[in-house]
Amino acid sequence: MNIEDYQQARLSRDPRFDGIFFTAVKTTGIFCRPVCPATPPKEQNVEYFETASEALVSGYRPCLRCRPESAPFSPAWSGTETTVKRALSIIHQNGFNGLKLSELAEKLGITDRYLRKLFEQQLGVSPKSYVQHQQILFAKSLLHQTHLPINQIAYACGFNNVRRFNDAFKRITTKTPSDIKKLQVSDAPIRLQMNYQPPFNWQHWHDFSEFRLMQGIESLGTSSYGRTFSWLTEQGNYIKGWFNAVHRPDKQGFNVSINIDDAKYLYPISQKIRQVFDLNANIGLIQSQIIKSGFPENNLKQGIRIPGCWSPFEAGIRAILGQQVSVKAATNLLNTLIQHLGDHEPQSSENENKTRYWFPTPKQIKGSTLAFLKIPQARKDTLIALATWCDTHPNDPVELWLELKGIGPWTVEYAQMRGEANTDIWLESDLGIQKALDIFPEIDAEQAKPWRSYLTFNMWGML
Known part of the structure; x- marks a missing residue:
């Protein structure tokens, strides 16, 4: 971006640039987001920074009105x-x-x-x-x-x-x-606003998730999504919690309530929630690159985000259960797995009693014969092999899964895309992608780098 771009974005308070740069005012010593509602200062009194850290190290303090700490994390060079x-x-x-x-x-x-x-x-x-x-x-x-x-x-x-x-x-x-601090100390749930750069295609994210919903773990409303989660600590044990997020398009963000066993892990968990919704995506940059690949602009779904899984392991289990079966059949198998092996606890509501489940850990899956799953024994063996690997190598790269029998490139790439938020996954061997390429053979995926994951989802959206 040049100075003219910065100036136009801040004067128009364009939310598409929120998080891409920050505006510092020399006369007040304060730095702001480009969407700050305060009266815009004169250009000669303005200094621009790509990150909040640069503004802080230059001696500016964050604005109390627009709160730069709430800006989405997506600097211009992050692609x-x-x-x-x-x-x-x-x-x-x-x-x-x-x-x-x-x-x-x-x-x-x-x-x-x-x-x-x-x-x-x-x-x-x-x-x-x-x-x-x-x-x-x-x-x-x-x-x-x-x-x-x-x-x-x-x-x-x-x-x-x-x-x-x-x-x-x-x-x-x-x-x-x-x-x-102005709010009184209490046991009220932790509530955070998580912002993004618009547009956000909530309907696409909602529909994709609804078709693959994990019963007892996930909940989905017209404008909300929630789920339980586990977090592996450095000591090797799991802490548990759950969150609920309500989409607020008028605020370009989500209102998120979080319940967690140990507040020490609140930051990485909040970042994982951002990953689940893909809130750090620089959509303008991504979509311009997809169009350069030859993808027809009139077929482009505006604001598509990558619906994230909570972990690469969860994404890998989904991918293995989805081999050679429909999405519906794979989801039924996944829910059977959760019902049999996932930790659970009852929760009361006004109208009915429900049970809250957590996704099974690698240790829980590797310790089971999986006899309750109606799938070939070879696929059960692959599930157990992956669980054993992830239990003993929790921090190793997903690409090493290729050493395991029954796991091929598609499974690894799917887990990288949805579990690791890898933005550059091109599932060329996927049947849906191949069908879309038959319709639009002129698309050159290489030209969409490093955003081929978004090209993949747009191609799926054409079917």
């Missing part, structure tokens, strides 16, 4: 496959607890020094500063929106004690946590 993008993915997926720069660099296959250099070049800040800025911005969001006490907020943001949290918060924002 390219870079080391920094991979680093950010690890940071945002794993949260702040126990994160070490040396371990992050090792996962990326580079040195600490080179990692610092890349962050300075692309983000204008060091990795350490970036992480602390994310901690403070998330803390600010919790202080504004939740009834959590300050000590729990500090804990959820990766601080071991409140004093360190208070010092860091004041140093970066010039205010204390108590200055920000």
Whole structure:
């Protein structure tokens, strides 16, 4: 983007650019989202930044009105496959607890020094500063929106004690946590607003999910979606919870209520919820690239997001059960698996008693013969093999599943697309894709990189 693009977007308060850049006002020392409702400042008093971290490190403090910490995370350069993008993915997926720069660099296959250099070049800040800025911005969001006490907020943001949290918060924002917090402390559910860049094709997301709904785990309303979840901690045990999200297109976001066993894991879980809805997608950039591939513009479904699974393991189980059967049959098998092996607890409602289920863990599946599933023994063996692998290698890349008998490229790629939010999966061997290519043979998927997952879903939408 050039200066004229920045200026036009901020003056029009265009929500499509929310999260792509931030506007800092030299005369007030405050930085804002481009959608801020405040009276726009004069251009000579404005400075532009691609990330909130750059604005913070330059001495600006976040606006209390538009709250930059609520902006969707989708900077303009995030579409390219870079080391920094991979680093950010690890940071945002794993949260702040126990994160070490040396371990992050090792996962990326580079040195600490080179990692610092890349962050300075692309983000204008060091990795350490970036992480602390994310901690403070998330803390600010919790202080504004939740009834959590300050000590729990500090804990959820990766601080071991409140004093360190208070010092860091004041140093970066010039205010204390108590200055920000207005809501009274209570046991009310954690409620967060999660924003996106429009458009968001809710009907497509809703219909895709409805056809594959997991009974007892997921719930789907006209404008809402909820589900239970489990989170594997660094100690190897699972914490449980559930969330419910209500779509608010007028606010370009979702109102999300979260119930969780341990607030320490609130940040990575909130990021996983964003992944389930694909809220970080830069739709304008993605759709322009899809059109360049030769996909007919009049067939393009505006605002398609990738409906995410909670984990690659869950996506892999779905894919294996879907081999050589219809979507309906695969969903019935999945629900049978959940009913037999998933943890569950009764929940009372006004009209009826229901049971809340959780998706079976790898350990639960590998310990079963799966005799209750009416599928070939070879497919049962594949399910057990995947569960055994994921139980003993929970953090290994999904592509290593190819070593397992019964798992081929389609299953791996499906799990990467829906379980890992990989934006560049092209399911060329899929029967539906092949049928669509018969209708539009001029489409060149290579031209849609790095957004071929969205091309895949648009191709499915043509059938």
